[in-house]
Amino acid sequence: MQGFRRELIAWLDKHEAELRLPIEGHPTLDEELAQFRHVKSALFDADWGRYGWPSSVGGLDGSSMLRAIVGEEIATRDLAEPGLWSMIEVLAPTVVAFGSPELVAAMVPPLLRGDETWCQGFSEPGSGSDLASLSCRATAVDGGWLINGQKVWTSFAQLAQRCILLTRTGEPGSAHRGITAFFVDMDSPGLTYRPIEIQNGRLEFCEVFYDDVFVPADRVLGGIGQGWQVAMDILPYERSTAFWHRGAFLHHRLDELVERVADAGEPDADDAHLLGQAFQTLMSFRFRSRSTQHRLAAGEPLGAETSIDKILIAAADQTLYNAVRDLLPGVIEFDADTEAGRWRWEYLYSKAATIYGGTAEIQRNIVARRLLDLGAEP
Numbered sequence: 001m002q003g004f005r006r007e008l009i010a011w012l013d014k015h016e017a018e019l020r021l022p023i024e025g026h027p028t029l030d031e032e033l034a035q036f037r038h039v040k041s042a043l044f045d046a047d048w049g050r051y052g053w054p055s056s057v058g059g060l061d062g063s064s065m066l067r068a069i070v071g072e073e074i075a076t077r078d079l080a081e082p083g084l085w086s087m088i089e090v091l092a093p094t095v096v097a098f099g100s101p102e103l104v105a106a107m108v109p110p111l112l113r114g115d116e117t118w119c120q121g122f123s124e125p126g127s128g129s130d131l132a133s134l135s136c137r138a139t140a141v142d143g144g145w146l147i148n149g150q151k152v153w154t155s156f157a158q159l160a161q162r163c164i165l166l167t168r169t170g171e172p173g174s175a176h177r178g179i180t181a182f183f184v185d186m187d188s189p190g191l192t193y194r195p196i197e198i199q200n201g202r203l204e205f206c207e208v209f210y211d212d213v214f215v216p217a218d219r220v221l222g223g224i225g226q227g228w229q230v231a232m233d234i235l236p237y238e239r240s241t242a243f244w245h246r247g248a249f250l251h252h253r254l255d256e257l258v259e260r261v262a263d264a265g266e267p268d269a270d271d272a273h274l275l276g277q278a279f280q281t282l283m284s285f286r287f288r289s290r291s292t293q294h295r296l297a298a299g300e301p302l303g304a305e306t307s308i309d310k311i312l313i314a315a316a317d318q319t320l321y322n323a324v325r326d327l328l329p330g331v332i333e334f335d336a337d338t339e340a341g342r343w344r345w346e347y348l349y350s351k352a353a354t355i356y357g358g359t360a361e362i363q364r365n366i367v368a369r370r371l372l373d374l375g376a377e378p
Contacts, residue, residue, distance in 0.1 A: 005069050008048060012073060015042070019079055026341050029202060032081040033117065033159055039080050040088075040114025043070065049112060057096060057108035064093075065297045068241050075249040082249045083155065083204070084117070086242035091118050091164055094233045098221040099183065107162065107183070121151040121165035121184070121208060122231065131166070131231065132176050136210060138167035144216040145169075145182065150209050153356070157193045157206035160186050164234075166227050179227035183219045190214070199348050238357065239306035240289070240296040243313050247286050250320055253346070254278055257320070261327050274323045281319040285312035304370040307363040314360055317353040321346060 012019075019039050023031050043049030052067035053059025067089065074080050092111055096104050110116045127134040136149025147167055157163070163184045170178020184191070190213040195203035222230050258275060261267050267275065292309055296302060324343055325332050332344040354360040368374040 001063075001065060001069065004051070004066060005073070008070060008073055011046065011048065012077065015046075016077060016079070018042075026345065027081075029159070029204065032084060036080045036084040037114035039074065040112070043074075044113045053092075053108075053112060054096060056101070057092075057104060058112065063297045064241060065293065068244050068293050068297075071241065071245040072248040075245050076252040078252070082246055086238075086245055087118060087120070087156065088112070089241040089245070090234055090238045091120060093237050094164065094230060095183065095221065097233055098181070098226075098230050100218060103183065103218065111162075116161040117156055117159045118162045118164065119154050119157045119160035119186070120234070121154055121157075121163045123153045124150060125152050132179070132228070134166055134168060134179065136165070136167045138169050138180060138182065138215070140169075141214070144214055144219070147182070147184070147210045147213040147215060150207065152205075152207045153196070154193070154206045154208050155204060157186070157208050158195055158203070162186060163208075164221065164230070166231060169224055169227075176228040177225055179231070180224050181221040181227040181230035182215050183221055184213065184215055188213045188215070199351070202345070202349075236296055236302035236306065239309045240292045240302065243285075243309055244289050244293050246313060247282065247289050247316065250282055250316055251286065253324075254282060254320055257324055257327065271327055274326055278316075278320045278323040281312075282316040285309070285316045288312055304366050307358070307366040307371075310358055310363045311360060311367070314353040317350045321350040 019042055021031070021035050021038055023035065027035065040049060047060060048070055050058060050060045051070065052062050052064050055061055071085060071089065074085065075082055088111060092108055095108060099107070107116075111118060121136075122131060122134075124134050124136060136147065136151060138145040138147045145167075147165070149167070151165070154163070163186055165182045165184045167180055167182060168178050169180040190211040191208065192211070193206040193208045196205040196207060197203055198205065221227075257278070261271060261275065288309055289312075292302065292306060324347060328343065332347045
């Protein structure tokens with residue numbers, strides 16, 4: 001692995017300038033997408049983007065650790081927006097595992113090359129943390145299914161060509177057993193979306209509406225009623241490789257913060273305490289995440305224990321950006337459209353770290369009940 005990393009670093013050092021598109025100031029979401037696709041295409045053409053993926057999708061096989069290394073090096077150079085990069089790691093392995101060979105061979109390579117973007121249609125207005133209560137319904141018709149319902153907080157839906165969608169195909173109240181996953185084209189007739197502006201001003205999320213959207217029968221992932229298994233398969237990738245990339249990005253930002261503070265003079269005891277706290281919290285996550293990543297690469301099953309990873313990454317995210325607020329006075333008040341304003345954008349985004357991907361309260365309940373066997377709430 002170390003030899004692979006050294007060769008990758010040498011290649012990135014040589015080609016980094018040509019991997020960056022000319023973008024002035026803080027990039028728009030469209031500019032971030034263009035940069036992301038540019039980098040993915042270059043990595044795929046140079047084979048770095050093929051390592052760790054099976055040959056059935058144009059990969060070069062090998063351990064998922066190879067993908068983790070590539071993502072880490074990209075994150076520490078600010079070459080791609082972390083959320084866009086992570087969506088591949090979250091969704092592609094599940095499509096490979098549950099899609100038909102024909103579907104996998106046709107759909108995954110364009111994603112790996114950066115030609116496409118995918119999204120994940122899970123949460124609903126009344127079903128967020130309690131995902132099993134979802135109500136978006138798929139009804140069998142000749143040749144496939146008609147889907148009706150609404151999803152919300154769908155990341156990058158307005159940019160995506162495909163969506164992994166959870167629907168209810170069983171009777172109401174059937175919970176996990178009545179859920180089916182589909183692979184849906186985002187330009188399907190009857191599918192519309194409405195972007196949601198979040199507190200940092202970005203339109204990263206969408207409400208998505210399904211009004212008699214037809215999905216062919218061969219777009220079922222897994223089997224009818226196996227959608228919960230599909231959702232649970234996604235979780236290990238979100239909590240391992242994707243979180244590892246986020247942690248690498250945060251470590252890069254911490255290095256920048258330390259440099260900024262040092263440039264301002266010798267930090268006093270309070271400043272050193274804030275930096276130490278941010279470092280300690282981040283390293284607690286990174287050591288945990290490294291173990292999780294190695295377990296995934298070894299083929300070990302991942303389950304409820306990954307809630308610990310989620311708790312730790314959220315704490316690291318918020319601790320770091322709270323330190324930015326306190327150590328760089330005024331920096332988060334900069335115009336978010338300027339280069340300096342990235343600190344503001346990222347600080348505001350960090351406030352959602354204890355909400356997205358499962359709230360901190362839900363994660364602690366999972367740890368208490370399923371790992372510590374403390375029983376249900378009274």
